[in-house]
Amino acid sequence: MAAPESGDGNNGAARMVTLISSDNTRFEVEAAAASLSQTLQLTILDGGGGGGDGIPLPNVDSATLSKVLEYCIKHAPAAANGGAPNATAVDRAELERFDNEFVNIDQSVLYSLIMAAHNLEIEGLQSLVAKKVADMIKGKSPMEIRRTLGFPDPTPEEQAEMNAHMLEYGWAYE
Amino acid sequence: MPNRREARLSEAAASGDEDRISALPDDILHLVLSSLPSDDAVRTCVLAKRWSHLWKSARALRIYPRKSSSDVNASHRTWTWGPWTPQTLRIFVHHLLLLRGGAPLDVCDIACGELWGESGGMKYEETNQTVGLWIRHAMMIGRARALRVCFRDGRRLCLDKTPFVSETLRTVELNDVTFYDKSVDFSRCPALKKLKMNGCKIHGKRIFQMSKLVTANVTLEGLCEDKCTHHGHNDSWLDSYSGSGNAAYLESLPSCGICCGSNNHGPVCFLKAYNFGALVYFLRCSPILQKLTVRIGNCETRHPVVNRGDNYSPIEQSLVSNELKVVEIQCLQQNALVEKLITILVDYGVQREQINIEQNLSPLSLSGYETWSDDDEYYSDDY
Incomplete structure (x- = not known):
């Protein structure tokens, strides 16, 4: 279960951990927030990341890590409530607004974020970025998707293959 | 075609990360495809070799x-x-x-x-x-x-x-x-x-x-009540509960919305009372019920409510849930029928001061059922 020893959470100093990005920037963050990452959770449960140690994250640069932590800090209270069964509609709407805003970003930033969410195994963030990519695809034709996602233009061979594929998949184009 | 220009621009912007999305880890691509409408997911098979079979594992x-919608590919086939x-x-x-x-x-x-x-x-x-x-x-x-x-x-x-x-x-x-x-x-x-x-x-x-x-949270909304209104005789959801020996089911019912909406203030039970025998049965079989709302709507004017006295007996000991805190009676006006209901509830162990009566209930209409706010969370725990 999440939030192992946070107790009331509000009684003064919550436990902090330090995360170190690939470019050596240190981020101090509440253990409860960092624990949204399945990858970090075990280390933190073992008492890692405290004091001067810090947990190095060689795959995540500082810009991406700060974005990831922004997400974790926002979502930590709801996660500590076990999916927040007693969250009010207002709370949920606020989180939703935050999420929408959060993924309203450049494609290159989105890509880094996807990789970070994947490496750090942050379930909620994975779903969120996957939804964002899905929204970029939804309702578009293959050519439009190629352009949106920045696929290179198909070579003539690839084009021929695509044509053959489309014939095979006629049932999805009726 | 303004789209074309936009597309070009975004293509230029993305050119540095060329093909990066298509190179995403399988886990993520599965998540992407799983949240797409299935026809969109299938159509991604033509994007790249790697995608050609991904849709199958969505x-x-x-x-x-x-x-x-339509698509024109490079060889002008539409x-x-x-x-x-x-x-x-x-x-x-x-x-x-x-x-x-x-x-x-x-x-x-x-x-x-x-x-x-x-x-x-x-x-x-x-x-x-x-x-x-x-x-x-x-x-x-x-x-x-x-x-x-x-x-x-x-x-x-x-x-x-x-x-x-x-x-x-x-x-x-x-x-x-x-x-x-x-x-x-x-x-x-x-x-x-x-x-x-x-x-x-x-x-x-x-x-x-x-x-x-x-321990299901059963919600019946909107036209689900058709049965009550069309079948005339004392059929109601309650009768159907009582007729089918579903006590085990009701026992595990912390909250239940029948016919009408619930709200955000914890376990609530709404039911539409057509006959009190069934209501008594319901109370008896709902040991963890906390709030009961009895809405006496148009049945009050359209069907005279039958009090099937033989269905319950006040001699029985109090069988109402110990958890029950509030009974709310919603009605058009406080009349003899409401008084009768209060008498029965009190006989069954509900304290008089736990019963609130809310008058001037506007007649039941479908629009009244559209106040549910939990739709968005409905599937959230299943992704």
Whole structure:
């Protein structure tokens, strides 16, 4: 279960951990927030990341890590409530607004974020970025998707293959 | 075509990360494809070699309303597709389910609403069987955890012949579905946690059979009450509960919305009282009920409520839930009927000061049922 020893959470100093990005920037963050990452959770449960140690994250640069932590800090209270069964509609709407805003970003930033969410195994963030990519695809034709996602233009061979594929998949184009 | 210019721009912007999205880890691509409408997911197969079979492992069947669209590829061949018709939908789903094989299918969301065009020679019975087969496939082969049905081909979908058997099914939402001669039987879905029915017609006498393990949150909304109003005689949801020996089911019911909406203030039970014998039965069998709302709506004027005195006896000891804190009676005006109800409740151990009476209830109307706010969270725990 999440939030192992946070107790009331509000009684003064919550436990902090330090995360170190690939470019050596240190981020101090509440253990409860960092624990949204399945990858970090075990280390933190073992008492890692405290004091001067810090947990190095060689795959995540500082810009991406700060974005990831922004997400974790926002979502930590709801996660500590076990999916927040007693969250009010207002709370949920606020989180939703935050999420929408959060993924309203450049494609290159989105890509880094996807990789970070994947490496750090942050379930909620994975779903969120996957939804964002899905929204970029939804309702578009293959050519439009190629352009949106920045696929290179198909070579003539690839084009021929695509044509053959489309014939095979006629049932999805009726 | 303004799109073209935009597309060029975004292409230029993305050129540095060329193909990066297509190079994403499989886990993420599965998540992406699983949250797409299934037809969009299938169409991604032409994007790149690596994508050509990814759609098969998308863990969802998602059928949503579709707009007309077309695609012109580089060799100027045009492909078009339009709103779902009975034929195109059937062809699509059959191909999808057969070709994807036995990969897990967490979500079965057949929510295309009313189909377009003629039913293409398909008889009503055939349509019911076809959609029922998809649902059974999703339950048996796909081991679906969430099922939603919102589908209509001229008439309400009838699921009489679709057995609901699943170890994995956790949430079910049925919209606009009808059941003629059978009870709605979820007794073979031991994992079911949430059942929501909206605008359904249930003609059978015995409404629910649930697994004894179930602690389901059952919600019936909107036209679900049709049965009460159309069948005249003292039939009601309550009668149906009482007739089917569902005490075990009611015992595990912390909150229940019948006919009307619930709210955010914890366990609540709404029911529409047509006869008090059934109400007493309901109270007796709901040991963890916290709030009871009795809404006396148009039955007060349209049908004189029958007090079937022989159905209950005040001599019985108090059997009302110890948890019960508030009883709210909503009515047009406080009349003899309301007084009678209060007497019965007090006889059964409800304190008089726990009973609130709210007058000037506006007559029941469908718009009153649209106040549910938890739709968005309905599927959230199943992604």
